[in-house]
Amino acid sequence: MNIELINTVNSATTRELMNRQQMTQHKHQGFTASLIAAGVFMVGMVFSSPVLAQDAEGFITGKLPSPFPAEQVEAGKRVYFTKCVWCHGVNGSGDGPGADRLWPRPRNFNAGTFKIRHTASGELPLIDVDLLQTVTHGLPGSAMPSWEGILSEDQRRDVLAFVTTELVKDRSWQDDEFEELHILELEKLAAGAVAPSAESIKRGSELVVENKCIECHGLEGRGDGNAFNLKDDWGFSIQPADWHKCWNFRGSRQDAYNVKNIFRTFSTGINGTPMPSFADNTTVEDRWHIANYVNHLCERDADVDIAGGNVTDEIAANLFAAKPRGIDPLTDKPKVNFVIPSKFAEGELPKDEHDPRWYDERWDKGEGRRIVAIGGQITHKPRNFVNRIDDIWVQSLYNETHVTMMFRWDDRTKSVQEGEVDWDPYEVNLKDYGIVEQEPGGSKFDDDGMHPDSIAAKQTSYQVFNDGLAFQMPIKFQELPAPRKPRYFWGDEGFPVDIAKWTADGNLMAYEGTGWDKDLEDRDDFTEKLNLVKAEWKDGRWTVIISRPIKADYEADTYIELGKYIPINFFVWDGHNGDVGRKMGVSAFYYLVLEPPVPAEAKWYAGLAAIGLVIVEGWVLTRRSNRRKEQGNS
Template structure:
């Protein structure tokens, strides 16, 4: 912050100097223009919003915003202590997503809701994905959004003033005039070299999964902060509900993120280089096998979810190499993960928010390949002080207390480290469950209809559990473990790759009161659990998915290749009949 403030002061001085010499002639003007980073231009401060707008905005603020941002806008409302990132503290006037130079106030004009020229308005309109700030478009009218911002910028920003020409300046990124460079292979390659040269990888990690210097970063308020994961562009705060748009990355890279360790690279990087970097970063965001952006669900602003996980048949051994053709040909599904907040210990902040799943099966076994981003590889340092199978345990260290010091944000990265882990849950006797064959609760219906849980942990163990009800402890199934196998488990550059094999079962020699029978062509309800050891995740403090379905694709039956031809032949006959009839009729008429 100090450096950015210093830089800001420098810019102010420089521009004042430039203005003073403005009258001296065009020669000096070009000299002063050089002080502004490439792609930026000096702008004017917006006028103060009228008093009636501020008053109207207060009404909006105290209906909608106060619950998280607090009465004085210090980001300490009742919701704040259980959120990470914490809600913004407005008092300092530090805002992340801007078109203005590092350290400057964002663009805000209460009278001009123009896209690209009103940063705060766009933040309220589109929300800040990856945080609890929702999009307010469709909830508040455009006018109400401007009103509430008029209130926030004049009454709650206390340390700075949006209209003070003495201390504030606006150096604005001219994003509308800058044409994005085409994302050619060459441009992306240069970008990939530049991110090493500019040391982006130090924080964002070798593969850009935000796993670099993930532990020691703090924001201006001393709260732990994570570098962005470039593979999940829909979680970029500045994605403006348009995550695959390279301009958003260019903007953030050019202006930096105020209040965080992310600096502005505008002074040190030419516009051309910035486009190369933006193109490369943008190319890392998850895409479908054809390289197209994932479809985004406008209801959630996250990738659209398909609840069926297809499992493809394989002849013989299931390959353990991800590069193998069988794995490459299998469709990947994104599994959305939410925090388990229903039973203690509750997980309000889950750091794993999705898992990519693929599956293959042969006669004997089914294999799940699970890939998920986790900035830290965690292997337990000590023994867990409570049984991980237990539910409804009061774990003091996990319980967020009120007040800033007891808040989740203050606790981040100070938890005891447990094992990273992942689990797959399938119901036993799913055939007997009424359609749509889902157990009554996430952790099993009852003793009669339990669930079968297979859990892998980062210490290398693979264990089986039985879940018998919504608030029953899991029971360990020692007898089943020998049937399970870890085919692969590797943590690399912020991502886990885990392959878990389990028997599909056959009707002869297994007990289906205990195990799940995986039947071809049937929808088998499947739930995924995930634990991030550095988040203090253990036992029921975990991330959970909804019910998905494992579907073992049957090979295509032969009839499928025969009947269409028969039908097409039938149509030809029908056509001939119609034509003859028409011809006869005409003949009859003309004759």
């Protein structure tokens, strides 16, 4: 049995580095390797050694590490086969049982290609720094978790000894004929870093255009540039980072807002992907400007409109002034608050996202908009193992008659379904129409060396449906016996829900939901009362504003009252992920609260409390002076 594997050009000359930016896919020579009876792949290798005439700015030439002792490799094997094999596979080819339902796909160690490094582009990583940090902190935005607190540091080093000695097969840290290490002196450079400032941020915004970063990462850095057809060295679909979600940067090392990590990735590139190293064509100073800009684009308390990347002095100043969001140490994602406050707005409700009342002083900075965390819908078939949308930002305002909600979320692709589909919009059981979930696969190679049955291979070939967003609130929530709620997934029979669903073809519909597997029921008369204020996809972000009456039909829709906690769930579809029907992203329960005005009696009660305390004080003083008199007398 012959198997052809794609090989990678593991290192690049300076010229190649610059060309890589334009490359969408490498065409490599592969050669035939034979499958040995024991089941071990012999992976061929074709690579050239890095030719760097002199170290790029900020790099020094390092030494190759000495081999690990055999006992340590053996100890690491034990760790590997307990913890790692399930995704990375018996041969370290990134084809364990979990691999086919993961995107990004687990690393194939065989070629020695590692993403996050201090070493120059194409070079092997530093085992005791780069790989150890990866194992310690994990790779956010992928399934690779942090192993700190689970494996001791010794165990983490042991497993690296095994992986680098036994599973990296095409290259070797001991191969001094072909391998060199040029190491970024990150700590030293960080000591002289360009401090963030409005000027530095503005300069960075110009440099990302000059250096063509925006070609892939998009005008506003939401990863929506030349995003869709990018492939890694193995031919799997990958996507450029969204700079607004620094907590998902693979190299963020559980320290999302640390500018050093961005500087490092920008200086050394991401091996195996089209992301090159910019060490040769940018100065260290310019790299700090870019890193400062990218770091300040990451979502912070204020929602700064960066106007398609045309960063003016004022925008730069606003970006600089914004403070990082709190990161939850349990999840390494932004902290979630399950209460979505809706503030009273005088007069007509906003027509777009620029209305100043969205940025009202009455909200503490950043408290107006809430992040709603999204996970894949994995409860019922067809399950969604890859949710390309992992959060949406929600804000709400209300006036005497209406409540309006603004939803903004990053989506690299604008998806509008072209042509009719076979089912009606209210239908939810789409299995008969061929909408099924990803099979576990089995990680089989095909003739082109691909795993065609894996999610990572399929990402660019789904039938495109509409992007969409929906939210549900209970009908007659006033009568729910606490803490009972209708089920998060389109309600249940006893407790139906009011669903408002928007799709990118411009429809906004009202439905009644009575269960995950029940067709939705059209609510035509309420659909007429829903108002799609705005729906726009721009530079990798949807802005959708929906308003609805506060008082609806008590019996059939959600009849909102001020000051009440109204359970609300959100659903989101990414058309280019093949999301449709139950294949979608879902949220946990949140609460929408229309904040009532301050009660007039608050002042009175406060005054009464103060007066009461004055009386108590008088009593204590009198008693004390009486006591002293008594003592004086006696």
